Amino acid sequence: MNTKPESQSLAAWVEETREGIDSGRFPVRAFNDQAVYDLEQERLFSKTWCFLAHESEIPHPGDYVTRYIGNNNLIVARDEHGEIHANLNMCRHRGNVMCKAEMGNASHFRCSYHGWTYKNSGELVGVPYMKEGYEGRLKRKDWGLVRVRVDSYEGLVFGCLDPEAPPLDEYLGGFQFYLDLYLKHGLGGVEVHGPPDHWIADTDWKICTENFAGDGYHTPVAHQWGFHLGYFPSSGSTHSQGWAVSIRGKGHGIGLGHGPNFPPFGGFPDDLVAEMKQSLSPEQVEVFSRTRTAVGSVFPNLSFLMQPFSLEPGEIGVRFVTMRLYHPVGPGRMEMYSWCLVPKNASQEYKKEAYRAYTLAFGQAGTFEQDDFENWTKVTQAAGMTMVRGVDFPYIMGMDSAPDPEFPGPGHAVVPYVNDTNFRNLWSRWADYLAGEA
């Protein structure tokens, strides 16, 4: 075993990690380490576009939710004109928290310490004893809440702490093609079914991002109960079929699992399939009609999953979509947000059915979710052991796979679906940020 000295500098470790990824190696230590976590806060979460909220969570003027980018707590609010703003959840006077609730509705935020008052857009409008105390020296326009850049795609609101970072469109870099499956499977787009499930786990956020970037490899074992009892429509022998698609140099990736006997768009009601043929492009229809499971991650910490789940063994069941955010709260520790997305125009009946399938499979008491977190928590624990400093994991599946020239979508598409190509792409992007080169 090649154990590296404790004293190896972090910069050297990052460089070595970057080189290792190209040859299919990634260090265990990355998944539970204070120094790595600190570097992520400083160099990754301060520069990437991070998911904040879905527009349907704050549909009315004044609606807000509080969310995070890295360790920064933000207020994401819709102002009186319908525009969405993100501001640091900190009073500019002496730093009190402005919104202590997770969600609510307010035209103004009034600080409970000395009473400074801001519009929900973040502008400072009220200062007690303005004349007597500040004698004209305080300019309200200079002391609004600290503003964070926001941009959105198909209802997904992202924020970015770096004013120099390229726009969201460029950041997504073509991954929109795949996001559309989750966000445009219906002519009216999608909405959240309600506030997100919310729980805390001793798991590193990266394990989740990686798993959802297309880890079809774990499914037949980690979720074996579903195969075994017939509630999940694929079998161990055919499970590897499909594509793994990554956006090179951006970190995003998706696994598109096929089922050889799975009917086109199986698990969707007919009217929704008809809508998808209009809302999606012919290329998207070609790819998605064959897809049984679509599991993707937007770099760095937002993921989606669409899959069918059946309550009758052997049947196709119903499709549901979950969106999840992995908020890091410490080395090897995270807060999980999990939503169910439903097509806005779908029947109440389908929305309910899809939601019930989601809770049974992927809510916090979900039967698939339970086993994932069991594994992820153990991986995180292992990664914290001192003996694994200097130990790598193999990321060598599909090392030489060439992109499929027939594939109609953007990105680097390889077969089979069970493949490490997406993960190498993910970790090399991550390492670029940690090296200060992204």
Added chain:
Amino acid sequence: MGEQPVDRDTASAIQEFMFREALALDERRFRDWLAMLTDDIRYEAPLRVIREGLAVWDLSPTSRIFDDDRQTLEVRIQRLETDFAWAEQPPSQTRHFVTNVLADPGDNPDEYKVHSNCFIYRSRGTSPTPSLYSLSRKDVVRRTEDGWRLARRWAAFDQALINAHNLSILI
């Protein structure tokens, strides 16, 4: 509150039923537990959300942690009976502390609304740190020819951000 109180014998029979139901869960006698449910059982745990003091609701009208009926509860139990329910290997040790049981007449002659507090201690494997859950339950129990049955479980967690990596137990 203004309602006709439930007679003592009935109230104590209901309380005993609640205790036996909890015991079946803690002893992992899941088939026995299923037998204590009506066929039309609704088993729900709404999601708690932290909102400001004057908010209309703090339990989500639409989001659920559990959203089960007889069929889906059977799926959960079937899963636990396979060799692949990794989240319960080793099994959680749970203790349901059921207190403050209050029974009121229900909407149907044989039904009773039962309020109880439930505190669940859950430990897993060699971990020294248990998960603790405090819940308010508003159930419906029904008197049938075969004895008491649970017709509705409605349980709200007293915490919005649940401190457990999963919920592979029943509440």
